[in-house]
Amino acid sequence: MAYDLEEQEQIASFKAFWAKYGNLITWVLILALGAFAAYNFWNKHQRDQSVGASALYDELTDAVTAKDNAKAQRIASDIQSKYKRTAYAQMSALGAAKTAFEANDLKTAKTQLQWVVDNGNDEYKSVAQLRLAGVLLDEKNYDGAMQLLNAEYLPQFSAEVADRKGDVLVAQNKIADARNAYVAALAAMGPKHPGSQLVRIKLEAIGGTAPAAAAPKAAA
Known part of the structure; x- marks a missing residue:
């Protein structure tokens, strides 16, 4: 299809503009899309972290209620290693410290409480x-x-x-x-x-x- 003169001038202007700014626009779009993807990934990661930590914390609560110190310590250690940045890690350390104290395991109780002091x-x-x-x-x-x-x-x-x-x-x-x-x-x-x-x-x-x-x- 033939273009009239005005259309040809517009196309030429666009080509000149794209030649000058095309790479910059492309990189801005790539960065914006990358940031959006990273944001979605982070939100999903946070949700997954919260769900996983919550499930383990429920197990810890049962262990604390049952006064099962050994189990409480294992679960708390698991939460702290996998989900350190969640509130569940801090709550698990406090719960494990309570169980250890009630079991007269003062060394472990102090270790759990110190973990919260250092990381909470x-x-x-x-x-x-x-x-x-x-x-x-x-x-x-x-x-x-x-x-x-x-x-x-x-x-x-x-x-x-x-x-x-x-x-x-x-x-x-x-x-x-x-x-x-x-x-x-x-x-x-x-x-x-x-x-x-x-x-x-x-x-x-x-x-x-x-x-x-x-x-x-x-x-x-």
Whole structure:
């Protein structure tokens, strides 16, 4: 088919444009398509990771309920090695630490909790540090426990940290400091906190008095 002059000029202009910018446009399209494919692959990978980790975590929960420490440790190790970047890895380590502690396997409990401290997000790390400090307290490693309690925590854990510090200080027979720690815990908890009654009992047992704001109100 013959082209008229105007069409020939348009074709010539297009050829000149493509000769100048064609490679650039092609590479931009390739990169865009590649990024889109990578995004879809990553989303699928994340979904697959979550499904696989969730299935293993269900098995871990059953092992924890059954107090099967050996099985819990195997499953937790599997989750941590295969699905390290998922929340299930952090939760599995905490669950395995609980089972190990109940089995008096303190070395394994500490290892699992330390894994969360080293690999977890800020919230799970705070939980793990508190629990690890408790294990060290049971081992009478008071300096190690206090060092952990003086580490960084999310603000919402301030009451629990102060409470655990009080426990360590009582064990060290630093009664005045323990009272201050329990008072600080009660102040951070408020009277409606589910743990406040236990802290009041501990405070009163060492001769302390709960601050008025933290004390339970008498019935009218």
